[in-house]
Amino acid sequence: KAGVTQTPRYLIKTRGQQVTLSCSPISGHRSVSWYQQTPGQGLQFLFEYFSETQRNKGNFPGRFSGRQFSNSRSEMNVSTLELGDSALYLCASSLVRGARTFFGQGTRLTVV
Amino acid sequence: TQLLEQSPQFLSIQEGENLTVYCNSSSVFSSLQWYRQEPGEGPVLLVTVVTGGEVKKLKRLTFQFGDARKDSSLHITAAQPGDTGLYLCAGLGSSNTGKLIFGQGTTLQVKP
Numbered sequence: 449k450a451g452v453t454q455t456p457r458y459l460i461k462t463r464g465q466q467v468t469l470s471c472s473p474i475s476g477h478r479s480v481s482w483y484q485q486t487p488g489q490g491l492q493f494l495f496e497y498f499s500e501t502q503r504n505k506g507n508f509p510g511r512f513s514g515r516q517f518s519n520s521r522s523e524m525n526v527s528t529l530e531l532g533d534s535a536l537y538l539c540a541s542s543l544v545r546g547a548r549t550f551f552g553q554g555t556r557l558t559v560v
Numbered sequence: 561t562q563l564l565e566q567s568p569q570f571l572s573i574q575e576g577e578n579l580t581v582y583c584n585s586s587s588v589f590s591s592l593q594w595y596r597q598e599p600g601e602g603p604v605l606l607v608t609v610v611t612g613g614e615v616k617k618l619k620r621l622t623f624q625f626g627d628a629r630k631d632s633s634l635h636i637t638a639a640q641p642g643d644t645g646l647y648l649c650a651g652l653g654s655s656n657t658g659k660l661i662f663g664q665g666t667t668l669q670v671k672p
Contacts, residue, residue, distance in 0.1 A: 452602070479658040491603075491648065491662040504659045538602050546655035549593060551602035 450475065452541050452552035460558045466527040469555045473520050473541030480522040481549070482514060485536040494537075497522055498545050529559045562587040562653050566663025573639055574671050581634040581647055581666045589651035592632045593660070594623055597646040639670045 453472040461467050473480050481504075482494040493506040497516035514524040520541075526533055536556050542549045565584045573579055583592065591610045595603035607616050609625035609632060616623045620643075622635040632649055646667050650660040 454602075481658045481660070483660075483662075490664050491650075491660075493659050493661075496658040498658065504657060506659075536600075540658075540660070542658055545658045546590065546652055548605060548608045549650075549658065549660060550605055551595070553602045554600075556600065 452539055452550055454537075454539050454552035454555050456555060457553065458556045458558075460560060461529050463529055463531060463559055465529050466525065467529060467557060468523055468525045469537055469539075469557075471522045471524075471539030471541075471552060473522070473539075474550060477541035477543050477550075478520050479542045479545045479547070480516055480520060481540050482522070482524050483538045483540065484508075485538055485554070486534075491538070494524065496545075503545065526557075531559050533557065534559045562589075562651065562661045564649055564651055564661055564663040566649055566666055568666060569664060570667050570669075572669040572671065575640055576638050577670075579636050579639060579668070581649075581668075582631070583633065583649035583651075583663050584631045585651065586630065587651075587653070588629050589653060589661075590629070590655045592625055592629075592649060592651045594632070594634055595648040595650065597648060597665075599646075603648055636668075639668075641670050641672050644668055644670050 479498045481496040496504040516522045536554045538554045539552045594606045597603040612627045614625045620637045649663040
């Protein structure tokens with residue numbers, strides 16, 4: 449069974465640009481969540497999707513958005529990139545909300 | 561706001577030594593998950609504990625969930641260089657959420 453797949457693995461963007469990250473959950477998993485990981489702040493929750501609906505949102509500005517499709521695949525978008533958005537973005541999936549949660553390898557975003 | 565305090569933050573030990581990592585909170589969690597992460601990769605799920613007082617063993621790793629479901633510990637017996645990595649505890653506030661609350665992480669270095 450394939451794990452959580454995130455694409456791309458690495459991205460370099462310029463300040464002011466926007467970026468879209470993709471996540472394919474484990475087959476059959478319906479809950480997808482996103483996290484930002486930085487050396488200073490650790491892992492911080494961005495948002496959670498279940499059945500194509502955002503169920504929870506972390507304390508991030510509106511420049512961060514996401515969505516989930518009917519096949520449970522998810523995307524997150526960051527607009528007007530800032531240097532501080534440089535981080536490892538992690539997608540996680542679980543069968544249902546509150547179940548064991550598995551992470552993808554992450555997308556390393558560097559904003560220059 | 562639910563918080564998880566993880567300690568110690570850094571641990572450098574010799575091969576063969578034992579160690580314990582602690583995860584504490586004033587809040588009750590429906591479950592707690594332990595992960596291990598290598599640099600540049602996503603966290604890998606080691607174990608999920610759900611019941612207060614539960615003890616789970618994974619080879620040389622022993623995980624315990626506190627009776628009140630507010631704290632957890634990870635004990636490694638006879639650490640090996642292959643155990644080196646970042647250990648993360650993460651709690652779910654309820655069974656009806658996919659939002660994980662993470663501890664700050666423990667960076668473990670096991671020297672040969």
